[in-house]
Amino acid sequence: MNYLGMDIGGTAVKIGLIDPQGTVLCKDSFPAAFDGYETPLMQTALRSAELFMKNHDIDPAVLGGIGVSATGQIDSRTGIVVGSAGHIDNWLGTPVKELLQKQYGLPVFVINDANSVAVAEQWVGAAVGCSHVIVVTIGTGVGGGVLTDGGLLTGSGGLAGELGHFPIQVDGHACSCSNPGCYERYASASALVRMVRESYTALELSVPVEQIDGRTIFALAADGHAGICKLLDAWIGYVAAGLIGLTHIFNPELILVGGGVCRQEALFIEPLRRKVLHGVMPRFGESLRLKAAALGNDAGMIGAVRGLI
Ligand SMILES: [Zn+2]
Incomplete structure (x- = not known):
């Protein structure tokens, strides 16, 4: 059936x-x-x-x-x-x-x-056979799911796993949830675009400001644009900061990163993996893997x- x-x-x-x-x-x-x-x-x-x-x-x-x-x-x-x-x-x-x-x-x-x-990746995707997994999806916002002891962490009201909404900057940008400095205001793909647009003049880009999106940014980084590479590195630092905290809380064996940006293995996933493994306390990193989610849309x-x- x-x-x-x-x-x-x-x-x-x-x-x-x-x-x-x-x-x-x-x-x-x-x-x-x-x-x-x-x-x-x-x-x-x-x-x-x-x-x-x-x-x-x-x-x-x-x-x-x-x-x-x-x-x-x-x-x-x-x-x-x-x-x-x-x-x-x-x-x-x-x-x-x-x-x-x-x-x-x-x-x-x-x-x-x-x-x-998260459930799908554990069923037929990149987390098959894994019991402790953090799945973070990076797009307009940041979403997530936490698998712990083999099952989805649901919380008392079925709402657990809102990984986009914990503060990483106490005085940071206002979030749609009304709190300042939420993770998704810094680690979403929209945040990366905002960072580049805010520095548009200094970056001396040939692309019109309204055409700056994730795809353009990664294309410029692939071409080795120094200013873009620097901003990208700062943005990956935000993404990593949240994942380091979550790793200490949930002690996952696997972090899966989803969303369109996860297709950028060399420019995103690889440096993100390095930053996360460098930032976590040693025992947390010993068996931790970080890779792109497999099932896409x-x-x-x-x-x-x-x-x-
Ligand atoms: Zn929020």
Whole structure:
């Protein structure tokens, strides 16, 4: 019996048909932010699911259930969005599980997107066979999931693993969660872009400031642009600082780094690994590995389906 996996994110709703071994059989992506969320994200998700099943000739009656990986703070027990640190209107309070159950009459499991990535990587990705893992996803923000003693750390309200929101600068930039200096304000890909834009004049770049993004920055670093390399090194220092702290708290055997930037092995993953291993207390580094996550954009939907099996 196959499962429907949905990944409801701020920019896209990704949907796939997934078999019981965690293989994605077919998938599609649907835009989510086309009218600034005036159309509620959940309405877009429900419509996308209908369209996906129609396009791929899938009869919901033969599915084993629907696994949903969703942005924001998700109470997995109720399947309700209980917090939304981002800026998605009409999303907080959405009863994701109830709405899908009503539409399809199938078992539904809902999980926070970054936690879902951790579960997926342990199931069929880069953390197979590992029991103590920190997964950190670096994108617009920083998300995470912590696997401890083989299972996902959930916390008292199912909210654990918000790795983007602990302070690394007491007087730092204000975060979307309203606290100053959160990790994601310094270690996200958006933070790297902000750092480069703030130094734009001094860097004497030929690229227009509005075209600076992660891809441009890594391309300039690959070309050996000294100013960019220096900023990149400072940014990797922020990413490492958080991971060093988390390593001391959770004593993982493996740190997986996800998000688009994790494809930069030589310019990001390798120097990050060096900084983390250099910064942790010796015993914590002895068996610690740090590498890129393996499942990319499919991880969310795969991990959510795992919750049904
Ligand atoms: Zn925060």
